[in-house]
Amino acid sequence: MLASQELAARLAVPFLESQSLPAELPQDFFLCYRDGCLKLLDKQTLKKGGLAVDIEPRPGEQHSYPAPKKDLLAQAVGKKTHTIVDATTGWAQDSLALFRMGYELTCIERSPVMAELIRDGFNRLAQKDWVIKRELTPPKLLVGNAIELLGSLREAPDCIYLDPMFPQKRKQSAATRKSMAVLRDILGDDEDRADLFAAAWQTTGKRLVVKSPDYAEPMGGKPSESYQGKLLRYDVYIK
Ligand SMILES: C[S@@+](CC[C@H](N)C(=O)[O-])C[C@H]1O[C@@H](n2cnc3c(N)ncnc32)[C@H](O)[C@@H]1O
Numbered sequence: 347m348l349a350s351q352e353l354a355a356r357l358a359v360p361f362l363e364s365q366s367l368p369a370e371l372p373q374d375f376f377l378c379y380r381d382g383c384l385k386l387l388d389k390q391t392l393k394k395g396g397l398a399v400d401i402e403p404r405p406g407e408q409h410s411y412p413a414p415k416k417d418l419l420a421q422a423v424g425k426k427t428h429t430i431v432d433a434t435t436g437w438a439q440d441s442l443a444l445f446r447m448g449y450e451l452t453c454i455e456r457s458p459v460m461a462e463l464i465r466d467g468f469n470r471l472a473q474k475d476w477v478i479k480r481e482l483t484p485p486k487l488l489v490g491n492a493i494e495l496l497g498s499l500r501e502a503p504d505c506i507y508l509d510p511m512f513p514q515k516r517k518q519s520a521a522t523r524k525s526m527a528v529l530r531d532i533l534g535d536d537e538d539r540a541d542l543f544a545a546a547w548q549t550t551g552k553r554l555v556v557k558s559p560d561y562a563e564p565m566g567g568k569p570s571e572s573y574q575g576k577l578l579r580y581d582v583y584i585k
Contacts, residue, residue, distance in 0.1 A: 350379055357458055367392075375532055377462065384466035386459070386528065397525050399438050399467025401474070403446060411476055412448030418573045420447055422555045422580035429503040432485075433492035433546055434510050434536070437525050438464050440557070441485060442471070444507070451485040452503070454492040457533055461489040493538065493545045502551035508543065508565075509557040510536035539565065547583065554583040 354361035357377075364378070376387045378396065385396030403409055415425060419440060423430060428450055432441045435453040437460075445451050455461045468484035471477055477484070488495050496506070513535050536542070543565045546554050556565050560579050564572075569581035 350377075353377060353384075353462060357462065375459075375528075377459065383470060384463055386463060388528065388531075397437075397463075397528060399442075399463050399470075401442060401467050401471045404439070404443060407443070407446070411446060411480060411482075413443070413446040415447050417443075418575050418580055419443060419557075422557075422571070422573045422582050423449070423505050423507065424553060424582075427504040427552070429501075429551075430505045430507055431492075431496070431499070431503045431549075432507045432509075433496060433542065434508050435464055435487070436460060436509065436529060438467055440507065440509060442467075445471075445485055452488065452499075453485045454488045454490070454495055456489070456491045458489065459532065460529070461487065493541050496545045496549040499549060502549055504550075504552045505555060506546040506550040506553075507555045507557075508539070508546055510539040510542060512536075512539070512559050512562050515559065515561050550585065552585055556581045556583075 351361050360373070362376070371389060374388060376392060378385050378387055380396060383398040385398045387396040403413070407413055423444065429452075430444055430449045431452045431454065432444065433454045435441050435455040438453065441451060441453050453464065455464055464487055468487060471484045511530060511533065514530070543554070543556065547566065554566070556569075557578055557580055558565065560574070560577055564581045566581070566583050570584040571582040573580040573582070
């Protein structure tokens with residue numbers, strides 16, 4: 347069976363052959379293996395483009411391993427942290443940055459579609475020369491609701507990282523607009539983020555980091571520390 351047929355069966359979604367697509371498609375989103383990776387496409391980008399988990403370093407990031415722990419994310423996560431659970435993995439851009447900084451990472455994602463895209467990205471990561479040369483293993487991916495999964499972790503991580511979807515007040519920057527807008531279209535806001543915060547606070551060993559838009563109220567009341575970026579903020583809650 348083709349990889350795409352297997353994927354359709356796994357996700358229990360229709361398998362469509364691109365050569366014989368009807369003019370009017372009932373589906374808004376599609377998954378497709380293209381250019382060596384799994385891509386998410388909408389109706390407009392069906393014939394081109396598409397979005398995949400980008401495993402390359404972010405613009406401006408050093409290509410060394412471990413990458414220096416100097417940006418706001420690293421400061422929020424803390425220098426003494428070794429193990430992190432990213433409970434809201436999404437496009438895995440924060441996860442991958444943390445992986446490149448050398449943290450030991452576990453990822454959680456509840457959307458089965460996003461989980462397939464992440465898994466494909468992590469498989470590609472495992473093939474990279476720098477990963478093979480250093481005998482690194484891509485982060486472990488757990489698929490399901492973190493509110494439930496966090497309670498079943500064998501060991502409490504030093505840090506739990508949350509970046510849930512908040513209601514939008516303004517347009518996102520050009521760099522993040524497309525992938526995050528598509529995510530928002532498929533999944534909507536994460537309305538249960540207060541429950542996620544409570545579960546993460548109960549589970550974490552030392553600290554909880556929440557990334558939020560700068561207009562949002564801190565999720566858990568006054569944080570122990572806050573790191574302010576241009577349009578976002580990392581609130582840190584220390585136990
Ligand atoms: C804003 S995105 C995260 C973006 C990510 N930080 C990145 O760098 O690409 C939020 C993601 O968290 C996931 N999510 C939200 N609440 C969750 C929960 N309770 N359990 C598991 N995944 C969750 C959503 O499905 C979505 O994919």
